[in-house]
Amino acid sequence: MPNEDRDAAEIVKHFLLHDGIRLLCCAKSVRVESAGGGKRLSVDSHGDHYDLTVDEILVGVGGVPNVEGLGLENAGVEFDKAGVRVNDCLQATNRRIYAAGDVCSRYKFTHAADAMARIVIPNALFFGRKRVSMLTIPWCTYTDPEVAHVGLYPPQADKQGIPLDTYTMDLGNTDRAILDGEIAGFLRLHVRRGRDKILGATLVARHAGEVISEITLAIVARAGRATIARAIHPYPTQAEIIKKAADAYSRSRLTPNVKRVFDMILKWRC
Secondary structure, eight states: OTTSOHHHHHHHHHHHHHTTOOOOOSEEEEEEEEETTEEEEEEEETTEEEEEEESOOOOOOOOOOOOTTSOGGGGTOOEETTEEOBOTTOBBSSTTOBOOGGGTOSOOOHHHHHHHHHHHHHHHHSOOOOOGGGOOOOEEEOSSSEEEEEEOOHHHHHHTTOOEEEEEEEGGGSHHHHHHTOOOOEEEEEEETTSOOEEEEEEEETTHHHHHHHHHHHHHTTOOHHHHHHSOOOSSOTTHHHHHHHHHHHHHTOOHHHHHHHHHHHHHHO
């Protein structure tokens, strides 16, 4: 999980090790050979050498866009190993041809392909001008616990010159997580500094993929933390962590000056 929040990746790593999974990361000099009906794996990892005899070896190589042999070059459609080249409206270099999904997107998700198809249809058939850059695409890694994310990561915000305030709420602060025995996790909200605008979030929880949709909706609808704080969440649920994180923002607005004003008002009322 090289691109995810480091704290989130560490939680997943902890549970993988707890389940008896052995991790040999950053492998070098990987060699495989037959060994008495099994397979021998030789690998160097972080300065140590390992020789392991195993029953089978499963290799995850990822997906490659299937664009070879289609005659796309004859239609004036440019492509490379990453897939078909498209503009923000998903038009190929031949403007009468559109592409959507894994064949042209860096987001290799089924739900992302569906969202892009909903852009292609009006653009191709009804003179629409919808743009893929306007999409807010969440994703989830289905480990246990799950890691879900939507929006910007802090390094991305730094590159764009966007100052952030970050609020982290541990899952152990929700009673439902305590009752379920699933307190290993957190919600991390990234908001634009000085504004009630959510720009990104990472959630680590047993059902993070289900819960992240509320934050995705808030980003799309431009509803800030104050709006989330006003929404009543059922109790007890793990999704209550979103409201608690929003409440943390409300508490952050109680500056010393604001507190003094409140004290004056309350003394006057009493």
